[in-house]
Amino acid sequence: MNNTLLIISREYLTRVKKKSFIILTLLVPLLLAALMVVPVLLATKGREHVNVMVVDDNEIYINNFIEDEKTSFSYRSGDIEQIKKEALAGDYDVVLYFPQSSQKVNANMYYNEEPSMYLRSELESQINNMFFDHVLQDSFHIDLDKYKTIKDLARSQITMIQIDEYGDEKESMAEMNKSIGMICGFIIYFVIFFFSGQVLRGVLEEKNNRIVEVLISSVKPIELLLGKIIGIALVGLTQFLIWIVFTLVILTGVQIAMPEKFMELSGVDKEQLMETVRDSQVVEAVNNSQMVAGDIDAGGIFAEISNYFPISFTEMILCFLFFFLTGYLMYSALFAAVGSAADNETDSTQLTMPITMPLLLTIVLVMPIADNPNGPLAFWLSIIPLTSPVAMLTRLPSGVPLWEVLLSMVLMLLFFVFVVWFAAKVYRTGILMYGKKVSWKEIWKWVRHQ
Amino acid sequence: MNIIEVQNVTKKYSNHLALDNISLSIRKGIVYGLLGPNGAGKTTLIRILNQITAPDSGTVLFNGNPLSRKDVEKIGYLPEERGLYKKMKVGEEAMYLARLKGLSKEDALERLKYWFIKFEIQNWWNKKVEELSKGMQQKLQFIITVVHRPDFLILDEPFSGLDPINTNLIRQELLELKRQGTTIIISTHNMASVEEICDEICLINKAHKILEGNLMEVKHQFKENIFSLTLSAEREIPVFPEAFSVLETSSSRNQCHYVVKVHEGGNSNQLLKFVMDYGNVLEFNEILPSMNDIFIQQVEKYNSEFKIQNPNE
Numbered sequence: 150m151n152n153t154l155l156i157i158s159r160e161y162l163t164r165v166k167k168k169s170f171i172i173l174t175l176l177v178p179l180l181l182a183a184l185m186v187v188p189v190l191l192a193t194k195g196r197e198h199v200n201v202m203v204v205d206d207n208e209i210y211i212n213n214f215i216e217d218e219k220t221s222f223s224y225r226s227g228d229i230e231q232i233k234k235e236a237l238a239g240d241y242d243v244v245l246y247f248p249q250s251s252q253k254v255n256a257n258m259y260y261n262e263e264p265s266m267y268l269r270s271e272l273e274s275q276i277n278n279m280f281f282d283h284v285l286q287d288s289f290h291i292d293l294d295k296y297k298t299i300k301d302l303a304r305s306q307i308t309m310i311q312i313d314e315y316g317d318e319k320e321s322m323a324e325m326n327k328s329i330g331m332i333c334g335f336i337i338y339f340v341i342f343f344f345s346g347q348v349l350r351g352v353l354e355e356k357n358n359r360i361v362e363v364l365i366s367s368v369k370p371i372e373l374l375l376g377k378i379i380g381i382a383l384v385g386l387t388q389f390l391i392w393i394v395f396t397l398v399i400l401t402g403v404q405i406a407m408p409e410k411f412m413e414l415s416g417v418d419k420e421q422l423m424e425t426v427r428d429s430q431v432v433e434a435v436n437n438s439q440m441v442a443g444d445i446d447a448g449g450i451f452a453e454i455s456n457y458f459p460i461s462f463t464e465m466i467l468c469f470l471f472f473f474l475t476g477y478l479m480y481s482a483l484f485a486a487v488g489s490a491a492d493n494e495t496d497s498t499q500l501t502m503p504i505t506m507p508l509l510l511t512i513v514l515v516m517p518i519a520d521n522p523n524g525p526l527a528f529w530l531s532i533i534p535l536t537s538p539v540a541m542l543t544r545l546p547s548g549v550p551l552w553e554v555l556l557s558m559v560l561m562l563l564f565f566v567f568v569v570w571f572a573a574k575v576y577r578t579g580i581l582m583y584g585k586k587v588s589w590k591e592i593w594k595w596v597r598h599q
Numbered sequence: 600m601n602i603i604e605v606q607n608v609t610k611k612y613s614n615h616l617a618l619d620n621i622s623l624s625i626r627k628g629i630v631y632g633l634l635g636p637n638g639a640g641k642t643t644l645i646r647i648l649n650q651i652t653a654p655d656s657g658t659v660l661f662n663g664n665p666l667s668r669k670d671v672e673k674i675g676y677l678p679e680e681r682g683l684y685k686k687m688k689v690g691e692e693a694m695y696l697a698r699l700k701g702l703s704k705e706d707a708l709e710r711l712k713y714w715f716i717k718f719e720i721q722n723w724w725n726k727k728v729e730e731l732s733k734g735m736q737q738k739l740q741f742i743i744t745v746v747h748r749p750d751f752l753i754l755d756e757p758f759s760g761l762d763p764i765n766t767n768l769i770r771q772e773l774l775e776l777k778r779q780g781t782t783i784i785i786s787t788h789n790m791a792s793v794e795e796i797c798d799e800i801c802l803i804n805k806a807h808k809i810l811e812g813n814l815m816e817v818k819h820q821f822k823e824n825i826f827s828l829t830l831s832a833e834r835e836i837p838v839f840p841e842a843f844s845v846l847e848t849s850s851s852r853n854q855c856h857y858v859v860k861v862h863e864g865g866n867s868n869q870l871l872k873f874v875m876d877y878g879n880v881l882e883f884n885e886i887l888p889s890m891n892d893i894f895i896q897q898v899e900k901y902n903s904e905f906k907i908q909n910p911n912e
Binding site: 152155156159163354355358359360361362363364365366367368369581594 | 613646649650651652668671674676678680681682683684685686687695696698699700743
């Protein structure tokens with residue numbers, strides 16, 4: 150055991166001390182934080198006070214624009230060329246000009262410095278609303294108040310409510326669950342491959358530089374195998390932990406440094422949320438939460454979102470860790486076995502093919518699984534050990550009966566024990582084989598031997 | 600007292616027999632040469648002694664008890680294919696491998712310091728292994744092999760790749776370790792080094808032991824009664840009696856040199872008496888066969904017999 154600990158610490162320390170590890174570990178949280186903060190900064194940057202001069206030859210829009218604290222409107226009529234020059238030379242940032250026209254809404258916007266996208270879309274939506282009202286009134290002689298009342302009455306909505314096995318009801322966000330499931334599936338696929346690949350390369354390195362013979366004259370092959378696998382698992386966990394902590398620290402730092410902008414960050418997140426669920430029929434639910442968006446903090450928004458999940462964040466993270474660990478252990482043991490049998494990386498890719506196929510297959514099928522998270526395909530793939538880490542993680546956000554999760558976990562553990570037994574047998578023989586191209590048939594012989 | 604006793608060990612791989620019922624014993628405190636052509640089964644035997652592989656049948660006793668896992672701390676192994684982690688620092692790597700042999704952190708550091716100072720390589724400690732030359736890596740590997748003060752050292756081709764200075768250095772260290780009571784087994788194809796440092800030898804061929812014993816005894820066993828002699832004489836000896844046949848002659852400046860084989864029935868004294876009549880004997884000694892000759896002769900003899908017995912191979 151002492152030896153295994155020594156091996157674990159070597160595997161761990163040599164990797165953690167590497168420059169590439171340090172860079173990757175520091176860079177990812179920065180990127181993540183940047184992904185969240187930069188769009189906010191960019192979006193808020195354009196929200197400086199804007200003076201708009203409106204020139205309307207049709208006289209539809211005069212005095213009708215709605216002002217807010219960042220946008221004010223002035224109205225003039227006359228020669229556009231002259232007004233344009235004077236206004237832009239003076240206090241005005243933008244001149245909005247509606248030329249004479251009967252049907253279409255045509256407008257030109259004149260400016261020196263390009264206004265924000267926000268302003269443009271805000272103006273467009275106001276213009277469209279005004280034009281709509283104008284046409285209703287002037288062309289069809291429809292009373293506006295009546296129209297609005299009728300329209301409000303006829304707004305249908307479907308609220309999705311999922312009932313779990315305890316009979317608890319939860320409003321669901323199917324689209325969002327689907328995308329979160331797919332993201333989780335991809336992440337676990339990536340990390341399993343990334344870290345098992347390191348085990349494969351580690352085994353090949355030891356075999357290629359022949360140190361393995363010195364090592365196994367001191368320790369048992371199984372100790373070497375487990376030491377390497379566990380050491381690299383700890384590297385992965387360390388990396389996750391640093392990523393999570395760092396991202397939170399950076400986000401909190403930004404929140405403290407620029408509290409007013411972070412308020413808007415929450416707002417923007419809401420809008421992104423809206424974006425994601427625009428097509429689903431739960432706009433109402435989001436609208437409700439939108440109303441409280443003003444006094445929401447970063448923790449609040451997560452709590453808010455989690456209301457729409459059939460599974461809590463803690464459960465999700467625990468499941469992720471379980472399936473990452475077991476999936477990684479299983480694949481890395483298989484990779485180690487294959488690495489020991491191969492002489493170089495080219496040979497090893499040939500041997501790893503049958504092992505990686507199930508994982509590749511699952512990642513290809515992530516879309517159908519997410520589309521129908523409780524269908525037979527999703528069910529079976531999330532039960533079979535080789536595919537279950539990716540498939541189960543994809544399904545989880547949409548809610549999976551507890552017994553299925555437990556069954557999948559138990560099968561994972563059983564299969565893991567089998568895989569370690571298999572890997573130990575192959576590894577023991579493989580690391581001492583040189584200059585021989587090994588086939589799967591040959592490997593099977595090693596396993597049956599003794 | 601034998602430190603190692605190999606009893607009827609057989610090891611079979613899927614398509615060939617590596618060791619066939621081999622028995623041998625190694626006395627404590629000697630240097631034992633394990634000889635044999637490529638593919639004879641030496642590496643398999645060494646791996647069995649290191650518990651890297653297990654024999655199919657037969658037993659290995661270490662200090663009288665069956666070889667067990669805890670014995671690895673008493674064994675030092677230098678494999679033929681040297682290998683170190685290239686990216687690790689010299690000091691860290693040496694510490695790691697020393698501790699895997701059961702040394703505590705403090706002991707490992709203390710003993711490594713001793714060896715690093717002895718070999719004058721203290722300034723390597725923080726270098727990366729890949730920065731060292733091949734010869735330097737060999738030195739480091741040697742230190743790693745002996746740092747835990749094993750009772751029993753297994754060295755596979757210890758001198759390959761070393762320059763004459765380092766070869767000498769390692770040979771001196773091995774003799775020093777032997778003086779301190781370490782038993783050493785050397786597997787090598789370098790017959791000159793066998794003659795220099797081995798006390799006993801064992802020759803393995805095609806999975807069988809074909810020769811074993813004390814180095815001098817083995818040489819005497821295969822001697823062919825050949826003598827080398829030098830006379831100070833005016834003229835060459837015209838004719839030798841029938842019991843002797845001359846293999847080589849040469850003469851220069853009133854000295855005649857002969858290599859003579861004494862046939863059965865004759866002996867060295869008769870040869871000496873005969874040549875004394877022709878001049879003063881300056882030098883007279885027996886030529887023993889070299890290990891190189893014995894190796895080639897015995898292996899070829901075995902192989903031809905093997906062919907007769909197994910015509911299909």
